[in-house]
Amino acid sequence: MKSVSIKAVLATAPESQQVTVNGWVKSFRNDRFIALNDGSTLKNIQCVVESNQFNETILQQITVGAALKVTGALVESQGRGQTVEIQVTDIFVHGTADPEEVKLTILSPKKHSLEFLREQAHLRVRTNTFGAIMRVRSALSFAIHQYFNQNGFQYFHAPIITGSDAEGAGEMFKVTTLDAKKTSLNEAGEVDYKEDFFGKETNLTVSGQLEAEAYAMGLGKVYTFGPTFRAENSNTSRHLAEFWMVEPEVAFNDLNDNMDLAEDFIKSVVRYALDNCMEDLAFLQERLLNEEKSKPQVERSEMALIEKLRFVVDNDFKRITYTEAIDILRNSKPNKKKKFTYPIDEWGADLQSEHERFLVEKHFKCPVILFDYPAKIKAFYMRLNEDGKTVRAMDILFPGIGEIVGGSQREERLDVLKSKMEALGIPEEELWWYLDLRKFGTAVHSGFGLGFERLVLFATGMGNIRDVIPFPRTPQNAEF
Amino acid sequence: MKSVSIKAVLATAPESQQVTVNGWVKSFRNDRFIALNDGSTLKNIQCVVESNQFNETILQQITVGAALKVTGALVESQGRGQTVEIQVTDIFVHGTADPEEVKLTILSPKKHSLEFLREQAHLRVRTNTFGAIMRVRSALSFAIHQYFNQNGFQYFHAPIITGSDAEGAGEMFKVTTLDAKKTSLNEAGEVDYKEDFFGKETNLTVSGQLEAEAYAMGLGKVYTFGPTFRAENSNTSRHLAEFWMVEPEVAFNDLNDNMDLAEDFIKSVVRYALDNCMEDLAFLQERLLNEEKSKPQVERSEMALIEKLRFVVDNDFKRITYTEAIDILRNSKPNKKKKFTYPIDEWGADLQSEHERFLVEKHFKCPVILFDYPAKIKAFYMRLNEDGKTVRAMDILFPGIGEIVGGSQREERLDVLKSKMEALGIPEEELWWYLDLRKFGTAVHSGFGLGFERLVLFATGMGNIRDVIPFPRTPQNAEF
Numbered sequence: 001m002k003s004v005s006i007k008a009v010l011a012t013a014p015e016s017q018q019v020t021v022n023g024w025v026k027s028f029r030n031d032r033f034i035a036l037n038d039g040s041t042l043k044n045i046q047c048v049v050e051s052n053q054f055n056e057t058i059l060q061q062i063t064v065g066a067a068l069k070v071t072g073a074l075v076e077s078q079g080r081g082q083t084v085e086i087q088v089t090d091i092f093v094h095g096t097a098d099p100e101e102v103k104l105t106i107l108s109p110k111k112h113s114l115e116f117l118r119e120q121a122h123l124r125v126r127t128n129t130f131g132a133i134m135r136v137r138s139a140l141s142f143a144i145h146q147y148f149n150q151n152g153f154q155y156f157h158a159p160i161i162t163g164s165d166a167e168g169a170g171e172m173f174k175v176t177t178l179d180a181k182k183t184s185l186n187e188a189g190e191v192d193y194k195e196d197f198f199g200k201e202t203n204l205t206v207s208g209q210l211e212a213e214a215y216a217m218g219l220g221k222v223y224t225f226g227p228t229f230r231a232e233n234s235n236t237s238r239h240l241a242e243f244w245m246v247e248p249e250v251a252f253n254d255l256n257d258n259m260d261l262a263e264d265f266i267k268s269v270v271r272y273a274l275d276n277c278m279e280d281l282a283f284l285q286e287r288l289l290n291e292e293k294s295k296p297q298v299e300r301s302e303m304a305l306i307e308k309l310r311f312v313v314d315n316d317f318k319r320i321t322y323t324e325a326i327d328i329l330r331n332s333k334p335n336k337k338k339k340f341t342y343p344i345d346e347w348g349a350d351l352q353s354e355h356e357r358f359l360v361e362k363h364f365k366c367p368v369i370l371f372d373y374p375a376k377i378k379a380f381y382m383r384l385n386e387d388g389k390t391v392r393a394m395d396i397l398f399p400g401i402g403e404i405v406g407g408s409q410r411e412e413r414l415d416v417l418k419s420k421m422e423a424l425g426i427p428e429e430e431l432w433w434y435l436d437l438r439k440f441g442t443a444v445h446s447g448f449g450l451g452f453e454r455l456v457l458f459a460t461g462m463g464n465i466r467d468v469i470p471f472p473r474t475p476q477n478a479e480f
Numbered sequence: 481m482k483s484v485s486i487k488a489v490l491a492t493a494p495e496s497q498q499v500t501v502n503g504w505v506k507s508f509r510n511d512r513f514i515a516l517n518d519g520s521t522l523k524n525i526q527c528v529v530e531s532n533q534f535n536e537t538i539l540q541q542i543t544v545g546a547a548l549k550v551t552g553a554l555v556e557s558q559g560r561g562q563t564v565e566i567q568v569t570d571i572f573v574h575g576t577a578d579p580e581e582v583k584l585t586i587l588s589p590k591k592h593s594l595e596f597l598r599e600q601a602h603l604r605v606r607t608n609t610f611g612a613i614m615r616v617r618s619a620l621s622f623a624i625h626q627y628f629n630q631n632g633f634q635y636f637h638a639p640i641i642t643g644s645d646a647e648g649a650g651e652m653f654k655v656t657t658l659d660a661k662k663t664s665l666n667e668a669g670e671v672d673y674k675e676d677f678f679g680k681e682t683n684l685t686v687s688g689q690l691e692a693e694a695y696a697m698g699l700g701k702v703y704t705f706g707p708t709f710r711a712e713n714s715n716t717s718r719h720l721a722e723f724w725m726v727e728p729e730v731a732f733n734d735l736n737d738n739m740d741l742a743e744d745f746i747k748s749v750v751r752y753a754l755d756n757c758m759e760d761l762a763f764l765q766e767r768l769l770n771e772e773k774s775k776p777q778v779e780r781s782e783m784a785l786i787e788k789l790r791f792v793v794d795n796d797f798k799r800i801t802y803t804e805a806i807d808i809l810r811n812s813k814p815n816k817k818k819k820f821t822y823p824i825d826e827w828g829a830d831l832q833s834e835h836e837r838f839l840v841e842k843h844f845k846c847p848v849i850l851f852d853y854p855a856k857i858k859a860f861y862m863r864l865n866e867d868g869k870t871v872r873a874m875d876i877l878f879p880g881i882g883e884i885v886g887g888s889q890r891e892e893r894l895d896v897l898k899s900k901m902e903a904l905g906i907p908e909e910e911l912w913w914y915l916d917l918r919k920f921g922t923a924v925h926s927g928f929g930l931g932f933e934r935l936v937l938f939a940t941g942m943g944n945i946r947d948v949i950p951f952p953r954t955p956q957n958a959e960f
Contacts, residue, residue, distance in 0.1 A: 003732065005632055005700065005701075007632070022731070022732040022923065023700075024698075024921045025921070038700045038731070038732075039634075039698050039699035039700035039701075039731075040632055040699075040700050040701070065920045065921045066921050067731075067921035067922060067923040069732070094732075094892075094921070094922065094923035094924065095892065095918070095920075095921045095922030095923050096921070097919070097920040097921045098919070101919060101920070102920065105916075105920065107920060120913075122691075122694040122913040122914075122916060122917065123694075123698075123916065123920065125694070125695055125698035125699060126697070126698040130698075131698060131699065134634060134636070134695070134699060135634055135699070137635075137637075138634040138635040138636070141625075141635045141637075142625055142629045142635060145621075145622055145625045145626075146625075146626075149622045152485055152487070152520055154519075154614060154615055154618040155617075155618040155621045155622060156614070156618070156950060157617075157621075157707075157724055157949065157950060158950070158951075159722065159950070159951040159953060159958075159960065160640070160684075160707045160709075160722055161653070161684075161709075161721070161722050161953050161958055162958065162960075163958040163959060163960070164960075171657075173641070173655050173656065173657060173677070174655070174656050174657065174658075174660075175653050175654070175655060175684065176653065176654050176656065176660070177651075177653060177654065177711045178654075178660065180654075180656070180658065180660060180663045180671045181663070181665065181669070181670070181671055183660045183661070183663065185661065189661070190661070191660045191661055197653070197711055197713075197721065197955060197956075198721075198953070198955070198956060198957060198958035199955075199956040199957075200958065202958045204640075204641075204655065211602075211950065211951060211960060214602040214603075214605070214960075215605055215614070215950060217504075217606070218504075218519050218603075218605035218606040218610075218611060219519035219520075219605060219611065219614060219615070220485065220503075220518045220519035220520050221485075221519075221520070226706070226707065227637070227640045227706065227707065229640075229641075231657045231677055233677075241641070241677065241678075242639065242640055242641050244637055251502065251518070251519075251547075252483060252502040252518075252549070252574075412574075412575065433600075433602040433959075433960055434602075436585075436602060436603065437602065438575070439577070439578070439581060440545045440575075440577045440581070440582065440585065440587055440603065441504045441505070441545045441546050441547035441574070441575045441576070441577045442547060442574065442575030443502065443547040443574035443575050444574065469637065470636060470637060470638070470639070470691065470695060471638075471639040471691060473639060473641050473678070475677060475678070475679075476677075476678060476679040477678060477679075478639075478641055478642065478643040478678035478680065478682045479643060479913075480639065480642075480643070480644070480691060480694075480913055
């Protein structure tokens, strides 16, 4: 008999029809009630076993973590907590799970620390929390593709291995096939990359933006959604060495269009999660409430998870210039009372996390788009404003998350771009093709990057970025 | 005035309403007819200019490759080849394109070789051919996500940097932050990876399968769609060092379910392209017909592109065992006439491309699924059949492409898997977590990998895999 997903069975009207499901045992109460889960949904199906109808050997194998195939009649449930249940007539044990061994793993039915769960990242997706997180992550991914598809964007795969290190977004990982034991140096004492696979030094990409610009200047509206890398020794709850980034790039969009796009995009994908993941979100909301019970009132979230997501969808993001932000910060209580680690006294200072948090969490209490930053603290490719000192950059700051988007209108003027590169010592030969985009039909264009894991953090209410990606890569950790 | 995409304008009923479009000049005929394209569609919009109404300086800047913003009344076209056109009242030149410089690039309006186009991969997307290819590629990507989303799969991001090199699918790229100039060797004369970013040797993944298995054993149905890597020195029209792979993995699926899934999946995404990309496909079909005109009759495709895609959607894939395939090959004309470079005389031989092509292109003339391969020529994780000598592997072979899918039912029995690993010298410590999946609720499960670029090759009728990915990475080439 063809099996069906537990999600489908739970949505079926019970008419005593025969159904077959597969799944893993979450619990087996009173030698009678199996709670079975197959990952298709957070919820388990209750399978009722008349123990005198089954062989003792079979019954003994029904322990937490075992994989079963169960057949029986789907009937209305008499118990609480579920509408339907299966009156079991047949059980096949796919695989057992020795209770003594299970005890040593995160599969054992008790509360485990998130640290311990990370050590068993190959099993943690079987827990309610991680099942919920990963289904929400998947739904958000789909929402991203759907949003861009519906809005006329082409999905563009930026190269992962890159011969360029000019973007300067961060430290890079080297990619090589050279044998480190016998690296040959040339006469100048440098590594001879002619021998390497690509015949030159290559790295893992930090961003697909520059290549996406090339594609936007042909296809008009494009986006990337792929892995990017930072070889930075940051052991924080907000950084990964390998993470997924979404980068739309649009020809003929200026910075205002770019802000409109980013805001509409974020609202749309969060709305998708609200429309499609309510069960998992409600569970994650409950988890967060429980976790925060042990915290002092002032550290608890002001809004519950779902309310917070609705707030983002329903309210305009606040848009202010960097200059306005500096004014607010300079006159703020924490600045005057010298509570900031980095006091704000003059225009031009790079904003630190404490400043961003003040603006978003205390002052505006909503997502904030900061724009028109000082040129000096931003990347070379951002368009210089007429004032000669600010660039058309924007960052979107989220409560509890900090920077979730960084973007800009790009410098489309060949001469301005060249002099900027020269000033920063970026050789033209390195980016000849990027300059070509300004030689042949250049135009205003803009884009941004959204750190996907930060969005998942926000949507799931989790506190550590290592808990929203299946197998996190961080300094000293590439397990699995 | 807000601009709209050319695709939208071309689909609008002309009522002399004002429209504004942006795009690049494809041609400017008789100082009067601008063909403008913005990448939203293959088609250009005709913009009619009364040259006496415009400044000579503006008119001189309207050359091939220049970027313009054009405003005017949308009217019914009097000319052939388009239904609507714009009677231009206003032109803004975003960026010029010096005709002397354009002459040296692939933007110049004449036929360029695919090799020359590859050298200017940053510009080639502006040509009709590459615009069409990349829109089809994007549509196929979306079709993949949509198919899995609609069928209850969770999108799972497999790690790109991996500490494991056990899968043995091919040569790997090393990922490191060590300075090759001063690599420190330990007492045993080996590189000391404790100093490296992850504290151990790490590589770029060749497949997300093993990790996807872990996720399937929790979420039930998962898939990856991400970049994978091979550091193989293969300079062929079918191989890339960096390519995108789709890998579904399903708990409780056996090999038959796996074949059903693969066939349904491929048909569904090809159908999506037929339903959504007809304009681009028709153009690519024409391109292929033109290209093949110079070939002798026997080397030309038997079916035109769109007919070939329809054939795949409408016909069952032929399923035969490896053993049956060997019988067919042994008794085939080319084998008897010693036309194969590798004659087939006994069971157990690995099939070469010439054999696969014979089966698919000459014998069956349709996609073929070969299954139940000799264990000796397949990977360690494939499930051993009861005969003790074959495994539940399957390959899908496509006309003109060769292997497009490789998959299997996985070995779910801990003891069998362990002895297989031991025989092959794969240390258990390396894959402790993979073995855990067989300790805790193991179950039948299956999956496959589809090389995305091979699918794009098939769908676009292109001949070289370097022409269906934006920026190809191959030996000695990581430009852009």
